[in-house]
Amino acid sequence: AAISGAGLGPARPARRALPASPSQLPCSNFVFLSGITYLDHAGSALFPESLLKAFTDDLRDNVYGNPHSQNISSRLTHDTIEHVRYRILQHFHTSAEDYTVIFTSGCTAALKLVAEAFPWIPEGTKQPSSRFCYLTDSHTSVVGMRGITSSMNVLSVPVKPKEMLLSEKNTLPPEEQNCTTPHLFSYPAQSNFSGTKYPLSWIHDIKSGKLCPTEIPGKWFVLLDAASYVSTSPLDLGVHQADFIPISFYKIFGFPTGLGALLVSNRIAPFLRKSYFGGGTAAAYLAGEDFYFPQKSIAERFEDGTVSFLDIIALKHGFDVLERLTGGMENIKQHTFALAHYTYTVLSTLKYANGAPVVRIYCDTDFSSPDVQGPIINFNILDENGEVIGFSQVDKMASLYNIHLRTGCFCNTGACQMHLGISNEDIRRNLQAGHVCGDDVDVIDGRPTGSVRISFGYMSTFEDAQSFLKFIIATRFSKSDTAVPFQSSVTKLPTESVKSPVQDDYSSCNNANKLAPRMHILDRDLWDSSPAAVKTVKWQPQGTETESIRAAVSETAVPTWRRGGKPITVTNIYLYPIKSCSAFEVAEWPVGNQGLLYDRNWMVVNQNGVCITQKQEPRLCLINPSIDLKQNIMIIQAEENPGKEAVICESKVCSHRVKTYDCGERIAGWLSTFLGRSCRLIRQSSDIKSNKHQKNAKGLTPATSISLSLVNEAQYLLINVASISHLKDHISARLEEPLEIQELIPRFRANLVISAPESFEEEEWAEISVGSLRFQVVGPCSRCQIICIDQQSGERNKEFLQSLSAARGRKVSVILQSSRIARSGECFASLGHATMVVLQRTGPAAF
Structure with missing residues (x-):
């Protein structure tokens, strides 16, 4: 099929997983996306209009008071919050018997809470000391936990993905598996850099001793960073029973922002430590002397101050709308992966006239299955000579086509180094040259400092994938490039230029109402x-x-x-x-x-x-x-x-x-x-x-x-x-x-x-x-x-x-x-x- 206005390849396979009724399709809830190609769903989901309407209608119909009071409106708030906790656990296929929901300001705050509260045993004690291990393909907020563990005199051990896949060699002998020193291993269910899905089976294997990140005796607990994963994939905690699961709700619903949760296994929850206590966390305390007794509920112990109760109430409508629009997370998983697989297939086969690839894709899979790959594509664009075109330049060009994507290292330096071949010395040298995370210094000495990432969400459409591919073609091939062969079913590129998704018509400027001269x-x-x-x-x-x-x-x-x-x-x-x-x-x-x-x-x-x-x-x-x-x-x-x-x-x-x-x-x-x-x-x-x-x-x-x-x-x-x-x-x-x-x-x-x-x-x-x-x-x-x-x-x-x-x-x-x-x-x-x-x-x- 020719790439043209009529279509890129076969007709719309990605829509099949979603409800067929036009009134139920996600696009009817996202009219504000008209003319916009939004491809940064890994950064944030977008909220549907029906979610805002349901939430605002709720606020108009009910009075929600501070849940720490005992009046009628406060009791309504308290009961609604508890209902939302139930909905969250239900969404992840578990119950209050196994997990507790602790509301936080986001995934980062949840990770910080774990680092502060985990029952670490520091170096220098009579018993073996704890270790904090993390996969190098982890978000900055996970790696940042080592700052807290270091202050507690606990060693941190980074583990590369390849080392983890070979870690069965580290299986401890039976006599050493009786040690009770608590260790914590953290890894992402889905890489926010490449979309790689790491095996959820690691949870059981690590906790059972089949896998051991380091040859240190002790009892291993698992922190599963699920923030990226749960935005487009179902997570069954009844099967994959991680001890800590931090999430951010805006990754799933788009609204509200600034609200997350830590799901804590009730098996480890009683052993968590806490020194600070804020409003609502104390069952009793004295102001004049050092006496404090915490609340009985695990959630109440760790939710300092008044929770963001109106935002929590909005979550109830988020779950309702998500289910109504999509039919559930499995549908979202299939839909988003179909879009990513299609885009990856076309993108990976684009060639210049000299046979050189147009993009270099950074991935660990061949996009063959949604069980191992999420709807994220990370890449750099190359010129005809194979030189990288800086991500900042790509970002500016994409904005001309009203395409919203993300560039840089995506708060994941470990994955960025691994895929782009950036050494530790390169990072230090680039810093001395003035490059810091988040700036637009995209190429130093001919080598990229970051890349480009696109990601799909449940409201993404086949047209979004087409618009992005047409953008790549329009900016990399001149009008004289009439046809470039693919290695797939797509056989040629368009000969005509591609029109911008947004029509910029300013011809009426000079005919506007004439005001004072x-x-x-x-x-x-x-x-x-x-x-x-x-x-x-x-x-x-x-x-x-x-x-x-x-x-x-x-x-x-x-x-x-x-x-x-x-x-x-x-x-x-x-x-x-x-x-x-x-x-x-x-x-x-x-x-x-x-x-x-x-x-x-x-x-x-x-x-x-x-x-x-x-x-x-x-x-x-x-x-x-x-x-x-x-x-x-x-x-x-x-x-x-x-x-x-x-x-x-x-x-x-x-x-x-x-x-x-x-x-x-x-x-x-x-x-x-x-x-x-x-x-x-x-x-x-x-x-x-x-x-x-x-x-x-x-x-x-x-x-x-x-x-x-x-x-x-x-x-x-x-x-x-x-x-x-x-x-x-x-x-x-x-x-x-x-x-x-x-x-x-x-x-x-x-x-x-x-x-x-x-x-x-x-x-x-x-x-x-x-x-x-x-x-x-x-x-x-x-x-x-x-x-x-x-x-x-x-x-x-x-x-x-x-x-x-x-x-x-x-x-x-x-x-x-x-x-x-x-x-x-x-x-x-x-x-x-x-x-x-x-x-x-x-x-x-x-x-």
């Missing part, structure tokens, strides 16, 4: 809330800003001739007063202590105070701010009215917290009307300095501390016209249509546009000067999805980032920070008048 932000006291301030939002330049505005421009640069007599000149200067809005081009401009004066001092935020950029709202590029330095006025042209008073608030820019001023209701209304969504305009507080520090190309933090405005990485962004011209030719060839250089330059949103003799030579510079101003080159800038947005129309074209990725690995421009400024308030002069001098370079040859 512009709005002004005038220079007056920011704190003025009098009636006279109703029509304006004002700012008062302070400190170095005032000096910068008054600074005279006196730039007489002497050209430095080099390479055939061609100088490097600054051709354009741009600033962006409002983050992600249109550029304001100037011929000369003052320099403040954060870069170009007023550059990215304002930003638009949503109703939750989160910054809105063109990634979420491309129409921001149609808002044109400009600043009149003489009148201290910012004019915003697009179509409407200004706002009122300012109040202090906080916001975040790219996860960095900054102090800001709110610019008032009327401007908020103007922006909300134009953009068609609730938003506000805020300004960065002038007395707050950012603590962000940018590493340079060598991975070293500059010695001087820098102050940033609302920029992402550094004070200035620089592009070279020669480099953009080189890229233009590459993109034009892929688009099969001509492009103008002036159409491309605004997409890079640079502060400084320069004309240098050779393309990409700027990547070798270490320090430059423009007139009397000196700048340190921090390094190349990783371009994001905004490059795909036409800054004149707001229209999106994914081909631009794809072409940039193919040509330059996504990095074209460089970022700068002030190295030395002779006097705050000096100005750039541009349009060929300011000659740039390269003071240092990192490349091997001198100019």
Whole structure:
């Protein structure tokens, strides 16, 4: 079957496990997923609308009080919670005779509880000491338990999966099996990295002594990390009787978050230790002396304080809705595996024209059975030469197709090392180079630091798998790739380009309701809330800003001739007063202590105070701010009215917290009307300095501390016209249509546009000067999805980032920070008048 809009391979085998009634299909409960391909179910399930409705209806119909009280509403809460405990045990095919449910804030909190409460015997006692063993393919939260055991003088022993499979050799002789020293072995029922399902039979084999992780005598208990497994597979604790089973409910239902449980075998529960006691855990205690007697119930002993009772009540509806929509966990298991198996089969057979594989899949199975493999596929994309394309680059490309996936090492360093061949020394060296968990440093010295993961849930559809595969094909093959043979029933790739799942139609932008032609932000006291301030939002330049505005421009640069007599000149200067809005081009401009004066001092935020950029709202590029330095006025042209008073608030820019001023209701209304969504305009507080520090190309933090405005990485962004011209030719060839250089330059949103003799030579510079101003080159800038947005129309074209990725690995421009400024308030002069001098370079040859 050809991969096309009509279908990828055979028709929809993955739907068979779910109820046939259209009204019961999961998709009818997930209308908010329209146009979205959500493939991060291992990170979190999504909640159906019927779950929220059932829960909110329950809250409207009943009054739930604190369960520690004795009134009618409190007794209702207590009884409902106990019913939910029963439902949880029933879901896992066990009962209160065998297990106790202890509610926690999540799986991590449950694991921490086990580490603190387990009856460890430390080193140095007269009897044999305990061991904490864990599979190296474990979540960070499991490995982190060793921090607690270490403080208790208990040794931790990591065990690799291959060693565990051979651990029958470690079976202890009968005379040593009578030792009662308690040991704990933890392993995941399903790897959150690769989806490998480890044998549940290990539970019985370890507890019976058939398997022994280490040759240490004692009694073994088993902690089964089931958080990933139970989201898509049934777990029968009547058969596989682990001693501790931590879970997080959002992995199953999507809602509520921040709620988990520890299922504890009643055989081990009486031996658990606890020193702290919170509200509700004490049967009696004295405040004046050390006397405490715990509650009789195991759950009450360990549930410190008031449990999250409304969230627990929501679980009841979660179980009801899950059963009604799917028919049970076995159906979910079969459905999700069918989708994963299909996707794996197609993905593993994709080849370039030269026969090289498109992806490298990290797995321990051949996806032949849902009993050994979960619905998780972990991989890296390769180019035609077999080089890994960084996961951060893949993530940015996927977002253009509205595909939600996950990248990195997924809080599982052990599995990441095992599958990617990353040594312990590599981890240490990467850390010294500045790479930490969760950042976007995806390739170091040509080797990947992480990978890409997709995962399916019960609400996933066959179309989701198709959309993902079409995304891979569209981004890895050009239009000229008419057919690439598979080693399976799929015989060829499409010749046509694949359309984005989300239609980005901004053609109506210019035909929107015409509001007032512009709005002004005038220079007056920011704190003025009098009636006279109703029509304006004002700012008062302070400190170095005032000096910068008054600074005279006196730039007489002497050209430095080099390479055939061609100088490097600054051709354009741009600033962006409002983050992600249109550029304001100037011929000369003052320099403040954060870069170009007023550059990215304002930003638009949503109703939750989160910054809105063109990634979420491309129409921001149609808002044109400009600043009149003489009148201290910012004019915003697009179509409407200004706002009122300012109040202090906080916001975040790219996860960095900054102090800001709110610019008032009327401007908020103007922006909300134009953009068609609730938003506000805020300004960065002038007395707050950012603590962000940018590493340079060598991975070293500059010695001087820098102050940033609302920029992402550094004070200035620089592009070279020669480099953009080189890229233009590459993109034009892929688009099969001509492009103008002036159409491309605004997409890079640079502060400084320069004309240098050779393309990409700027990547070798270490320090430059423009007139009397000196700048340190921090390094190349990783371009994001905004490059795909036409800054004149707001229209999106994914081909631009794809072409940039193919040509330059996504990095074209460089970022700068002030190295030395002779006097705050000096100005750039541009349009060929300011000659740039390269003071240092990192490349091997001198100019």
